[in-house]
Structures are given as C-alpha cells and as structure tokens.
Amino acid sequence: MQMGVDALPAACYALPVLVSLLTIRFFYVLWRNGQPSSRPRAAGLRCLIVLGSGGHTAEMMNIVTTLQKDRFTPRYYVAALTDNMSLQKAQVYEESLIESGGNKTVENAHFVQIYRSREVGQSYITSIATTLLATLHAMWLVIRIRPQVIFCNGPGTCFPLCVSAFLLKALGLGWSCIFYIESIARVKKLSLSGLLLYKLRIADQFSVQWPQLQQKYPRACYAGRLM
Incomplete structure (x- = not known):
C-alpha cells in the first residue's frame, strides 16, 4: 500500500516532464520539416505513393515516371479500399518496367488498400466513424512500412497517412519526408486535404501547379504544370 502511495507523487512529477518533452519534440519536428537532411543519402528509400481515383491517380503516376527507380525503392502504392482501378494502373x-529491363522491380513494388475516410456523398456525421477507422488503419500501415518518403496529391486517403507519419516523427519512432503536390484541377483554392496539410504544416514540401495559388x-512552392 505504501509503495502505491509513494508512486503517486513520482507519477505527478513525471507526467509534466513527459508532456514537456513531447511538446519540445513536436515543435522541433515542425521546425525541422522542409529543411535539407543532414544525413547521408540512402541507396534506397522506402517510398509510399498515395493514389486517389481518376485524375488524382493519373497525375500521381505521371509524377512517379520521373522518379529515380533505384533511389525510391521499395515502392508501396496505396489506394482506397473501394478504388478498383488505381492499383491496377500502378501494377501495369x-x-x-520489368519488360523494359528494370532490376528487381517485382520485389520493389507493393500494392496496398486502405479504408477511405469519407466516400463521395457520405454525410459528415457518419464520416466521423469512418475517418476514425481510416486513421487507425493508416497508423498501422505507416508503423508496418515505416516509409522514408511519402508522395501525395490531394485525395482524402492521404490525410490520415500523413498525420500518422507526422505523429511517428513527433514521437521519435521514425522520420518520413512528406511531399505534397496539389492537383492541377485546383486553380484558385486548395483541396481540403491540401488545406489541412498546409495549415497544420505537416508536409515537408508543399507544391502547387498554378502561380496564383502560390501567391x-x-x-x-510553384512547381509548374506537371501534366
């Protein structure tokens, strides 16, 4: 009984210290985001590529074709559970690449599906539960893959993945560089995913394809037209 009483003051002292350390770490990650890495470049970087549906996937695959395949490997393509087309395009x-003589491409490409936060037309009330489920799934996925680089361009699927990666950075359990490229369809305002990532300063590099958006x-960053 005495041990339990003695442990209570110790816990009361330890909790503020823990909160202070986590707060310092959180602001360090915010400050560190977007700055050049001081670490030597790795031969292969685990790369998480988030695919949306329709135009989002077309844009992202266009970006993927410009990547140095031997540098960004292995590649994990992620699409929503209800999206039956995006992963097929990535597989094709x-x-x-295999047919053109790519080295070990089969081993370097993985295809994963994730719960969607909100379906088109779904009410905001019911989307609370689905968003929570998607976030838990995203956290598990990020912990399992431990991506070093994340590429995304606006689908709702990307937000819980980016938040999960940021939380791992804040907790010191991993470090992912998040590259967000806003869709070319967004001319005057950001998408909801883009706005949240911009306001929360989660993305390491945030790019747009229209100069008025950069203003x-x-x-x-104004990246020009990528399509």
Missing part, C-alpha cells in the same frame, strides 16, 4: 506501370499560399 511496374510490369512495364495565395506563400509557403507553397
């Missing part, structure tokens, strides 16, 4: 692309959101 990876198979084309409106000065921390964004």
Whole structure:
C-alpha cells in the first residue's frame, strides 16, 4: 500500500516532464520539416505513393515516371479500399518496367488498400466513424512500412497517412519526408486535404501547379504544370 502511495507523487512529477518533452519534440519536428537532411543519402528509400481515383491517380503516376527507380525503392502504392482501378494502373506501370529491363522491380513494388475516410456523398456525421477507422488503419500501415518518403496529391486517403507519419516523427519512432503536390484541377483554392496539410504544416514540401495559388499560399512552392 505504501509503495502505491509513494508512486503517486513520482507519477505527478513525471507526467509534466513527459508532456514537456513531447511538446519540445513536436515543435522541433515542425521546425525541422522542409529543411535539407543532414544525413547521408540512402541507396534506397522506402517510398509510399498515395493514389486517389481518376485524375488524382493519373497525375500521381505521371509524377512517379520521373522518379529515380533505384533511389525510391521499395515502392508501396496505396489506394482506397473501394478504388478498383488505381492499383491496377500502378501494377501495369511496374510490369512495364520489368519488360523494359528494370532490376528487381517485382520485389520493389507493393500494392496496398486502405479504408477511405469519407466516400463521395457520405454525410459528415457518419464520416466521423469512418475517418476514425481510416486513421487507425493508416497508423498501422505507416508503423508496418515505416516509409522514408511519402508522395501525395490531394485525395482524402492521404490525410490520415500523413498525420500518422507526422505523429511517428513527433514521437521519435521514425522520420518520413512528406511531399505534397496539389492537383492541377485546383486553380484558385486548395483541396481540403491540401488545406489541412498546409495549415497544420505537416508536409515537408508543399507544391502547387498554378502561380496564383502560390501567391495565395506563400509557403507553397510553384512547381509548374506537371501534366
């Protein structure tokens, strides 16, 4: 009984210290985001590529074709559970690399599905539960893969993945560089995913494809037209 009483004051002292350390770590990660890495470049970087549906996937696959395949490997393509087309396009692309003589491409490409936060037309009330489920699934996925680089361009699927990766950084359990490229369809304002990542400063590099968007959101980089 005495041990339990003695442990209570110790816990009361330890809790503020823990909260202070986590707060310091959180602001360090915010400050560190977007700055050049001081670590030597790795031969292969685990790469998480988030695919949306339709135009989002077309844009992202266009970006993927410009990547140095031997540098960004292995590649994990992630799409929503209800998206039946995006991963097929990624598989076709990876198979084309094999046919053109890509080295170990089969081993370097993985295809994963994740719960969607909110379906098109779904009410905001019911989306609370689905968003929570998607976030838990995203956290498990990020912990399992431990991506070093994340590429995304606006689908709702990317937000819980990016938040999960940021939380791991804040907790000191991993470090992912998040590259967000806003869809070319967003001319005057950001998508909801883009706005949240911009306001919360989660993305290490935030790029837009229209100069007026860069003027409106000065921390964004103008990447030009990628399509």
